[in-house]
Amino acid sequence: xxxxxxxxxxxxxxxxxxxxxxxxxxxxxxxxxxxxxxxxxxxxxxxxxxxxxxxxxxxxxxxxxxxxxxxxxxxxxxxxxxxxxxxxxxxxxxxxxxxxxxxxxxxxxxxxxxxxxxxxxxxxxxxxxxxxxxxxxxxxxxxxxxxxxxxxxxxxxxxxxxxxxxxxxxxxxxxxxxxxxxxxxxxxxxxxxxxxxxxxxxxxxxxxxxxxxxxxxxxxxxxxxxxxxxxxxxxxxxxxxxxxxxxxxxxxxxxxxxxxxxxxxxxxxxxxxxxxxxxxxxxxxxxxxxxxxxxxxxxxxxxxxxxxxxxxxxxxxxxxxxxxxxxxxxxxxxxxxxxxxxxxxxxxxxxxxxxxx
Amino acid sequence: xxxxxxxxxxxxxxxxxxxxxxxxxxxxxxxxxxxxxxxxxxxxxxxxxxxxxxxxxxxxxxxxxxxxxxxxxxxxxxxxxxxxxxxxxxxxxxxxxxxxxxxxxxxxxxxxxxxxxxxxxxxxxxxxxxxxxxxxxxxxxxxxxxxxxxxxxxxxxxxxxxxxxxxxxxxxxxxxxxxxxxxxxxxxxxxxxxxxxxxxxxxxxxxxxxxxxxxxxxxxxxxxxxxxxxxxxxxxxxxxxxxxxxxxxxxxxxxxxxxxxxxxxxxxxxxxxxxxxxxxxxxxxxxxxxxxxxxxxxxxxxxxxxxxxxxxxxxxxxxxxxxxxxxxxxxxxxxxxxxxxxxxxxxxxxxxxxxxx
DNA sequence: GGAGAGATAGAAAGCGCTTTCTATGGAGGG
DNA sequence: CCCTCCATAGAAAGCGCTTTCTATCTCTCC
Numbered sequence: 123x124x125x126x127x128x129x130x131x132x133x134x135x136x137x138x139x140x141x142x143x144x145x146x147x148x149x150x151x152x153x154x155x156x157x158x159x160x161x162x163x164x165x166x167x168x169x170x171x172x173x174x175x176x177x178x179x180x181x182x183x184x185x186x187x188x189x190x191x192x193x194x195x196x197x198x199x200x201x202x203x204x205x206x207x208x209x210x211x212x213x214x215x216x217x218x219x220x221x222x223x224x225x226x227x228x229x230x231x232x233x234x235x236x237x238x239x240x241x242x243x244x245x246x247x248x249x250x251x252x253x254x255x256x257x258x259x260x261x262x263x264x265x266x267x268x269x270x271x272x273x274x275x276x277x278x279x280x281x282x283x284x285x286x287x288x289x290x291x292x293x294x295x296x297x298x299x300x301x302x303x304x305x306x307x308x309x310x311x312x313x314x315x316x317x318x319x320x321x322x323x324x325x326x327x328x329x330x331x332x333x334x335x336x337x338x339x340x341x342x343x344x345x346x347x348x349x350x351x352x353x354x355x356x357x358x359x360x361x362x363x364x365x366x367x368x369x370x371x372x373x374x375x376x377x378x379x380x381x382x383x384x385x386x387x388x389x390x391x392x393x394x395x396x397x398x399x400x401x402x403x404x405x406x407x408x409x410x411x412x413x414x415x416x417x418x419x420x421x422x423x424x425x426x427x428x429x430x431x432x433x434x435x436x437x438x439x440x441x442x443x444x445x446x447x448x449x450x451x452x453x454x455x456x457x458x459x460x461x462x463x464x465x466x467x468x469x470x471x472x473x474x475x476x477x478x479x
Numbered sequence: 480x481x482x483x484x485x486x487x488x489x490x491x492x493x494x495x496x497x498x499x500x501x502x503x504x505x506x507x508x509x510x511x512x513x514x515x516x517x518x519x520x521x522x523x524x525x526x527x528x529x530x531x532x533x534x535x536x537x538x539x540x541x542x543x544x545x546x547x548x549x550x551x552x553x554x555x556x557x558x559x560x561x562x563x564x565x566x567x568x569x570x571x572x573x574x575x576x577x578x579x580x581x582x583x584x585x586x587x588x589x590x591x592x593x594x595x596x597x598x599x600x601x602x603x604x605x606x607x608x609x610x611x612x613x614x615x616x617x618x619x620x621x622x623x624x625x626x627x628x629x630x631x632x633x634x635x636x637x638x639x640x641x642x643x644x645x646x647x648x649x650x651x652x653x654x655x656x657x658x659x660x661x662x663x664x665x666x667x668x669x670x671x672x673x674x675x676x677x678x679x680x681x682x683x684x685x686x687x688x689x690x691x692x693x694x695x696x697x698x699x700x701x702x703x704x705x706x707x708x709x710x711x712x713x714x715x716x717x718x719x720x721x722x723x724x725x726x727x728x729x730x731x732x733x734x735x736x737x738x739x740x741x742x743x744x745x746x747x748x749x750x751x752x753x754x755x756x757x758x759x760x761x762x763x764x765x766x767x768x769x770x771x772x773x774x775x776x777x778x779x780x781x782x783x784x785x786x787x788x789x790x791x792x793x794x795x796x797x798x799x800x801x802x803x804x805x806x807x808x809x810x811x812x813x814x815x816x817x818x819x820x821x822x823x824x825x826x827x828x829x830x831x832x833x834x835x836x
Numbered sequence: 837g838g839a840g841a842g843a844t845a846g847a848a849a850g851c852g853c854t855t856t857c858t859a860t861g862g863a864g865g866g
Numbered sequence: 867c868c869c870t871c872c873a874t875a876g877a878a879a880g881c882g883c884t885t886t887c888t889a890t891c892t893c894t895c896c
Contacts (some may be wrong), residue, residue, distance in 0.1 A: 124634060126882060137846045142884060143484065149885095150843060167630070172602040173539065174882035176530035177851050183599075192562070193555035203548045205585045209592070223599045225582030229549065229561045235566070242540075242580045245529040273524070277481060345756070369785060378583060398785040428755040430762070430787035483852060494876045499854060506855095509874065531852035534881050 125166045134162035145170065176247060181278075185224045185250045185451055188236060188241040192228040193396070194367065195423050196440065200254045200284060203228045203444025207309025208452050222249065222452065231332075233263045240270045243279075250280035250451035253409055254444075256337030257286050264290050275299035279479060284447035285438070287336050301450045301457040303443050303465060307337055307420075310436035311344025314418055315390060317434070317469055319352050322478035323388040323416060326354075327379035328362045329372055331392035338364070341392055341420060357383075367392060372399025380407065387415055387478040394419035394426045397433055403476070412476035422470055431473035438467050483526045491519035502527065509697050533604060538635075538757055542581045542607045543600040545593060548598055549585040551724065551752070552780050553620060553797065557611045557641060558583045560801025579809065580608065588689075590620045597627045600636075603824055607637035607808035611801075613694030614643050621647050632656035641804035642795070644693050647818055658807045658814040660800050660822060664694055664777075667793035667824025668701025674791070674826055676709050678775060680745040681836035683711075684736035685719045686729055686757060688749035695721070698777060714740075724749060729756025737764065743771055744835040751776035751783045754790055758831070768832035779827055788830035795824050 131138040135177040136155060143149040144159040151159075162168075176182040187204050189197035205224045227243075229236040236258075243251055251274060257264065268289045271281050276299075283289070318326055328345050331338035346358055363378050365371030372391055376399065379386060389404070393398035397419030401411060409415050411431055417425055422437035443465055449455035488495040493512060500506040501516040508516075519525075533539040544561050546554035562581045584600075586593040589810030593615075600608055608631060609695070625646045628638050633656075640659040676681055685702050687697035701819065703715055720735050724729030729748055733756065736743060746761070748754035758768060764773050769787055776783060779794035800822055806812035 127884095128882080138883075139847080139885075140845060143845090146884080152844060155844080169598060169601050171534070171604065172599075172603060173530040173533035173881050174851090175602075175884075177528070177534050177853085177881090178883040179886090180851070182530060184603075186582070191551055191555075191559070192549070195550055195552060195555070198548075198550035198552070198555050202548070202585055202587070205549070206587065221595065221599060223584075223596075223603070225543070225584055227580075227582055228559055230559070230563065238578065239580075241526060242529075242578060244526050245530065246541075246580070247530060317812045367779060377880080395782075402785050424726060425752075425755060425782050428759050428786070445508060484854095485852080495853075496855075496877080500875090503854080507873065512874080528852050532854075534851090534883085535853040535855080537854090537881070587880060765868090 125168045125169075126171070127168075127299045130159065130162045130166055130168050133166060134159045135365070164261065179414060180247070182249055182333070183222050184243070184246050184248045185222050185252070186239065186248050186359060187226040187252045188229055188239055188254060189226055189380050190229055190231040190255045191367070193426075196393070196421055197254055199423075199440045200444035201227075203441045204252055204254075204284070204448040204451065207445040207448025207454075214344045222447075231258075231335075233258045233260070233266075236327065237263075237266060240274070242311055243411065244270070244274055244277070247277070248274075248279050250282065252282045252284055252447050253286055254284045254447075255286060256340075259334050259336045259339055261290070271300065271324075280345045280451055280453065282447045282450045284443050285440075287340070288294045288456060301447075301456075302462045303447055303450075305339035305438050305443070306466045307465050308344035308347070310420065310438070310469070311341040311390075312348045313344075313467075313469045314420070314434075314436050315345045315348035316465075317471065318390065318416060318418065318475060319348060321388075321416065321475060324354065324478065325383060325386050326361065326388040326390060327376075327383065328358075329375040329389060329391045329396050330362055330364045330377070331367050331396070333364050345390060361386075365396075367395060369395055369399035369402070372396035373403045374399075376400040376403035377407075388418070388475070389415055389419045394421045394423045394429075394433060394435055397426075397428060397435070401429065404460045411474055414479060416475040416478070418475055420467075429474070432477040436467040436473045437472050439465050481528075482523045484525075486520045487516065487523055487525050490523060491516045523659070538603070539604045539606055540579045541600070541603050541605045541611070542579050543596065543605050544581065544583040544587055544609045545596055547588040547610060547612045548585055548724070549583065552782075553750070553778055554612060556780075556797040557801040557804075560798045561609055561611075561641070561805040561808065564802040564805025564811075581805075588615075588692075590615045590617070590623075594623060594627060595619075597631070601627070601631055601634070604634070605631075605636050607639065609639045609641055609808050610643055611641045612643060613692045613697075613806075616693045616696055617636050618647070618756075625672055628657065637808055637810065638806045639802050639807045640796075644697070658804075658817055659818065659819045660804055660807075661754055662795050662800070663696035663738070663821050663823045665701035665704070667777065667795070667826070668698040668747075670701075670826045671791075671793050671822075672702045672705035674828065675745045675747065675773060675775065675832060676705060676739050677797045678745075678832060679775065681711060681835065682740060682743050683718065683745040683747060684733075684740065684743045685715075685722045686732040686736070686746060686748045686753050687719055688724050688753070690721045695749060702747060718743075722753075724752060725753055726756035726759070729753035729758075730760045731756075733757040733760035734764075745775070746834070747775045748777065750778045751780045751786075751790060751792055754783075754785060754792070754831075758786065768831055771836060773832040773835070775832055779825075781791070784829070786831070791829045791832040792827050793824040794827045795831075796822050 227239040363375040419435040422435045426433040584596040720732040776792040783790040
């Protein structure tokens, strides 16, 4: 039924070994022979059997990119960058050539699904795995992931963390095959809050992400550090509300914070999407931005510049990080010293923040 | 080095065949034996070798989801829905159980990459392939894709088109394994323009997507149909500008259209993202929305309700379509009659459109 | 002109798993 | 008490490919 290597070999009147060599191109084959084989491949419409090839060669061209939420542009941008960096690196053009199959897996932020996908990728003997975005902030799960990644690394899978904090004590052996690109969420958040403080704001509310995420914690810590330095460390818990990374959560949190403290002059959101919800709530309450209340986001997603007013935020090098992760995953780039690189966030001041009233 | 089935068998003191049967659970195995095997699996930390298993069983658990732009929430939402519908269908908890590896592949809208990914998936003997979003509007490429899909279908891969027009005459054999869920882009676009017409607008500009996409064409056709019926079919070409599906394109197109026809009272965009750019351009020119110019988008992405003013648009059942595609891909749902189902778009009127001045 | 060096092609042994076919018990029926 | 039948388990033959080890053959150099 399906065409196999042997069929191609028969038609080209060569041995299967030769066909394999033509297809993989790492062994000298006479031009005439090669052409005969290629013709046979074309005529028979032959497509390599991936599983068979992976089994025999004990390698695979699958590269998995794990994201927390595929519908969130934050991850979309990173994943897209990873893929295109890999495509470029792969070079290819050759029939059987080093084409990597870069695929993204959506964990939906669930630790179980994350582990499941990791197992599935391990099962496929993936060439590399890229984990993007914040991790679940739980020692148990962290250890489970670290263990799984260590096993993957040992089995020869390259592991790259992109926009995620370093693994908790991964063990020596794994360290080699593991590269981490982390965002300076804490520093970015700190600078953002300092910016607000500099504008004279004293009563600021914080709309945090889900409690169990490292990203949430780091951004919150940055914010609180700035607040504390400014002598505003007292009321922090009351002026913080947690919720998912979506607009609705921002909307509701803004309402809640305003209820708790009607005198707020600034609202800092865990990310841009949440900030959008915050803006909507403010508008619905008849408050002007930034005249009555300043609003700030995080990430600088594409839509943030189009918000009205345009969002003050912290720009993360999403594209750059993704591209670098892609190169690390293909081995096109050497891992940073110590296996860890931190990428800073840049404060982007736009119209949504102004002087405190 | 790595643990194999045979190792597990040795440790559990059974034959490899038995281990395989325990793991795949489709053959009676005594409870005591099963437990012994499971214990061995745990103790050895055994993970099935996917390629070997796929080769022997001639099946794979890979499911590919092709998207045009992974950073675009339009695709993110569909892909997410496909994945979760499949996860749910797969059920599983069993160790070796029917876990599908749902992965999304980013074509970046490039026909070549689309074909490449299809080949890569074919190579992996994917269980199913879901193509999402509009196709490239080129007979040559359409035929190539159709041929490839037909081959995949023949090889036992389920093929689902989601939010994409039906294939050009796919051939009888393929028809069976191919299901198409298409959006009524044309109808939605028509109703949207009718809405504007009903508000008294007579001079409307249209910011279209890339010329070579079916989505672009269908939406444009709907718009033009409405315009023509209203007797405004004359100036259509002059009042249409094409560009990519991004905000920048919307910004530039709006400027260009205003230059061509300063008296425009409404601007219809190819999608919400583009509409955002249009709004930005209008604002920069000092024009009020909708008082001076009405703006409309398409898709009703999550951010559209937060735009200021909130965007009038056409809501597409992205989530529903994705979920259904996921079920079709796993075989959890029977294909629609004729293999084709059309999903309508719902006009959502918000604040960005008002009476013509 | 013969021998060693390259270049090129083939033979065959797996890679780790699934599955058909076969074997071995013990339970139940006559 | 023997034989048949079901329930289980094992043996072994591949699945389609890669790759090591060989086998030719053609140059090239002395």
